[in-house]
Amino acid sequence: MQEIAEKIRTKNNFLIVSHVNPDGDAIGSGMALKHILEKMGKKAVFTLDGNIPEKLSFMENYCPFTAMDEACGMDFDCAISVDAAGIERIGKMDKRFMEVPFRIVIDHHETNPGFGDLNYIDPVGATGLLIDDLRKLLGVELDSDIANLLYIAICTDTGNFSYQNTDERILLLASVLRRYGADIPYIIEKIYRNRNYGATKLIGRCLERLRLYSGGRIAISYVLLKDFEEFGALQEDTEELIDFLRALKGVEIAIVVKEAREKFYRLSFRSKVYANVAELASEFGGGGHIHASGGQIEGDIEEVLKVLSGEAEKIL
Ligand SMILES: [Mn+2]
Numbered sequence: 001m002q003e004i005a006e007k008i009r010t011k012n013n014f015l016i017v018s019h020v021n022p023d024g025d026a027i028g029s030g031m032a033l034k035h036i037l038e039k040m041g042k043k044a045v046f047t048l049d050g051n052i053p054e055k056l057s058f059m060e061n062y063c064p065f066t067a068m069d070e071a072c073g074m075d076f077d078c079a080i081s082v083d084a085a086g087i088e089r090i091g092k093m094d095k096r097f098m099e100v101p102f103r104i105v106i107d108h109h110e111t112n113p114g115f116g117d118l119n120y121i122d123p124v125g126a127t128g129l130l131i132d133d134l135r136k137l138l139g140v141e142l143d144s145d146i147a148n149l150l151y152i153a154i155c156t157d158t159g160n161f162s163y164q165n166t167d168e169r170i171l172l173l174a175s176v177l178r179r180y181g182a183d184i185p186y187i188i189e190k191i192y193r194n195r196n197y198g199a200t201k202l203i204g205r206c207l208e209r210l211r212l213y214s215g216g217r218i219a220i221s222y223v224l225l226k227d228f229e230e231f232g233a234l235q236e237d238t239e240e241l242i243d244f245l246r247a248l249k250g251v252e253i254a255i256v257v258k259e260a261r262e263k264f265y266r267l268s269f270r271s272k273v274y275a276n277v278a279e280l281a282s283e284f285g286g287g288g289h290i291h292a293s294g295g296q297i298e299g300d301i302e303e304v305l306k307v308l309s310g311e312a313e314k315i316l
Helices: 002-009 024-039 054-061 068-072 087-099 127-138 144-157 168-179 184-192 197-208 225-231 241-246 277-282 301-315
Strands: 013-017 043-047 078-082 103-107 118-121 211-213 218-223 253-261 264-271 292-298
Touching (some): 002 118, 002 127, 024 043, 024 054, 024 078, 024 127, 024 144, 054 184, 068 087, 127 144, 144 184, 197 241, 211 301, 218 241, 277 292, 277 301, 292 301
Parallel strands (some): 013 043, 013 078, 103 118, 218 253
Antiparallel strands (some): 211 218, 264 292
8 A cells, every 4th residue: 555655646637436336435435535635736536437326426515526428538647446346347437447557456355356557455344444544644634525435435335334344443443534524423314314215115015025935044025127117216226125135034045136127137145144145146147245246137037036046045
């Protein structure tokens, strides 16, 4: 990280990118880094392939976001990718990123191959933690905008400080960010108590269709294109569905099937204690971690459910 800090001091125009389908850590880390660089008197833009999801649009009050097309027309002498596990994760920004004369990668995904000229990959709880380490090396003071952005980054990637990755360093950083003005009640209200109508109705539909297998140790449900239409819901409104299935007593493997195009489904997998759903995901063209993964499948829904329950039983 020291080497990255030294290189940053010699550069002036920064392109900051993160991954497609951005989450709180991707946006929070990118926006916080933009502030940090600007406080050093440098120019920096933060962009990515796609839009800021509606649920996280309040983050734009802490820092402006530049649309991809606009950013691609600007000149840069350094590009920094944050929270993206590989070049393919930055989507259509890949070409512009590789064109910038010097590239830096900062990430917490262990599988990151390191696609920059300098790479800092450390499997901590959130990329936001690494951005704060960099901030300290660069000698930039915290302010309330950076504090709010980094708080969102670490809070969302740790499941609001509840997953295994919630360690001493993350909690210490949270307390420092609070001191510098992180508005925790407001952030929690926006992220965890602000579900829109479509997402709320999808929960109902998903629970209604819940099916249990293997004596209740496998829970599977699904939402279809017609449900999205009926409730005016978006694909991004399905993110929490899996948590309701996983939370059911006795469930070890939870699966949510989400129709994205006609008879094409995105899959979310979760396990509670011992089942390796990364293995399960690899059967369905995807990947991830032991307890959380994703994949995809095509076909008629009843056939899909049969295949999924069968494969899940094998790893139980
Ligand atoms: Mn992350």
